[in-house]
Amino acid sequence: MASLNVNGQVRQIDASPDTPLLWVLREHLKLTGTKYGCGVAACGACTVHLDGEPIRACITPLSQVEGKRVTTIEGLPGGENNRLVQAWIAEQAPQCGYCQSGQIMQAAGLLAKTPKPSREQIVAHMDGNICRCGSYAQIVAAVERAAGGR
């Protein structure tokens, strides 16, 4: 049994220590907003926060997150009223939507440290997150909007 702090709640997990955090979140805890895309940290669909830092849950074993705070899209402060979520809605960013939880969690990590990022900073920070539908322009616009830039 491992003990895990997810979205402010302590949860007991019956999984071996090398289990990727992604599957713990999705299948053990039913927090399915975090998505599986590649399993090798190449697409960013599984991005969550570990002690406030964006990480890829697919390559992060359970053993590395014990005693730390995990935040998923479900635990993003404010829910639908979160400024990033509101910006995503205003820009109508999602198409298929599958990558967008990871995009938002990646963007939240940027704004936490850099409240007024330049466009170049946004692009550099978001480059590890693939959107196969090609909604990149709306994603960048949404991050700018959330940062108060539009």
Added chain:
Amino acid sequence: MTKNATQAAGIGRRGFLKGSAGLAFAFALVEAGDVMGQGAPARLNAYISIGTDGTIRIAAPAPEMGQATNTALPLIIAEELDADWSKVVVETAAVAAAYDHPIFRAQFVVGSLTTRGYWMAIRTAGAQARRVLIDAAAQRWNVPAGELSTEPSAVVHKASNRRLGYGEIASFAQMPAQLPEIRPDMLKKPANFRLIGRDVRRWDVPAKSTGKAVYAIDVQVPGMLYATLARSPVMGSTPRGHNGAELTRRPGIVAVVPLAQGVAVVGDKIETVLAARADLKVDWSPAPGSNFDSDRGRKMYLAHVRDPAGQKVVVGRRTGDANAALQSAARVVSGEFTTDYVYHAQMEPLTCVASVTADGVEVWTGTQWPSRARDDAAKAAGVPPEKVKVNMMPMGGGFGRRAQLEYVVEAVEVSKAVGKPVKLMSTREDDVANAHCRPMTAHKIDVGLDAGGKIAGWRHRIAADLVVTQVYGQPRLDAQNGVDHIVMAHADVPLYDVASHLAEHVYEAPGVRSAAWRGIGAGPNAFAIESMIDELAARAGEDPVAYRMKLLKDRRARTAVEVAADMAGWPKASRGETGFGIAMSRLGVPQLGESIAVTIVEVALDRARGNIAVRNMWCAADVGLPIQPRNIRHQVEGSLVWGLSAALSERITFKNGAVQQQNLSDYEVLRVSRLPKTEINIIRSGEIPLPVGELGLGTVAPAISNAVRALTGKRLAALPFTPDRVRATLA
């Protein structure tokens, strides 16, 4: 506000007619002037119900993969119903004949034809419901129906200043024995549209921005097991043996199930199953494609388009006698082009949850073809289709890949074998290894010019694997006299002033998997055609835009070229360190109307490294009647991004019949850092919505090739334009 009942209820779907007081309308779905129908009878079912509280429930009949038709179709119904959109709840329809696409006669999403296909049928459905409400109000007030009008969600009698909300009417109205007839001239005039043409927001965006949207991969049902599958590396290869006995001794591994073209590992936890999959060893039988090497194949395809003697050649499109015109031409200009295999890389790996019980089958899956998913699942389980319930889940990308359904069949087979519900999920590595690609192609275009430089004959030979046989089966190809309409899409040039034209398909049979891929054959074909047009302009010493304007007969195409040129500032565009290129593509089928896109790109070239950076893209998109302009811009931009991604880096190669790439780490799709500044101008040209979802994709590669030609005088003729190829071309 709108919501998805499927999402609200987790995985269940609320019965459309059950439990709600009020009116439910049943409508015949018949497409006026149906050109592709097979004469099936009109069928009845419910699209709209109105509760006494004024809530209007509208069914979204088509599967959603990001294209927003689950907003567009209910919006069109609401428009004709004159519904207050804020009172509308969109519900995902069941898989049932009544929701069939009126042209395909199936719930089936391909070819960007969803809105176009349902258009008249659902408008009629909405208008019929409105008419029933008006008639009920007229009866209640005892006035002629002709004196009544509607405002959003209310019937109004102006003469007596009375009004009744739709919810109030629903509390007393009776459904008439016979539904009122709605002729096309009784539908709303476009000038009176309140919803169409406005930027009404997609209802699914909040759920997709909060992690609440439920895809097939997110579904959990009680007692469910997990499964994943090693599929044969070569198409048609079967498992001869495997180490399943050893794996099933591991804790948590329930079974290892051999299937026709794969071996499934089944267990009680996903992580246990994935670990076992990594250790699964299968001995595969040889198959026809076992020796295929795509680099050798590309050279062979090129040899075949130069000289097709001895190959099977099928005429795809023909106007006049192009061969004779080429023989008598004053001059012949020729070009050769190739495109490599490309993979869909839909972000949600193929997934299906299936539960086979004594009572029947239930599946939860994202598919572009739910009707067939039902029928294939029935066959796999050995039950009649009525015993199968398919829950249409939103797709984490489709792009043509989810028009093939092997993952649904396999999930049903595995559930049946283990006697429990099963979530069958591909790993990304297995999804890539099992890539069903847009086929590799080689093209040779010969253009015969008369003494005055006019195009007398155009012959386009295309060597490519067949796709229709793999998506639809051999009988479909036979019924089309061997014409693979997916490979040959838009291989003709009807918008240009070309006296005679011939497009031929040289069949290739490499024995690898193929599929419809966003934009289908129109992508490779537009690459060849639009590069050729540019080459003709260059050799005539003419400006590419001016040359096109001279050659284009079609009014809409001419307008699109003018709009794009205006957006880009052509011809004042500088020709210093960046190059400009233009290209055009079409989307749709002639009988239903085609949309047109013209794109201009500005390209910067790093000659030493061979890197191409696209700085700007300007696209003029003629879509007929735009339903949701903002969504159309997003869809077209997505198509352009796809075209750019395929032009710059996407490439699958085969060795010994197997895919060589492994994951998104070595199959490179476009990332945000390579995104150009993009501007899209929507042209409204008519009163019918034309295809959108794949529009513009085919313009990007030729526009880049044309820009590099303008900059360097050299022609990039092999897709993708990888740095090594760019360097080789410039050398």
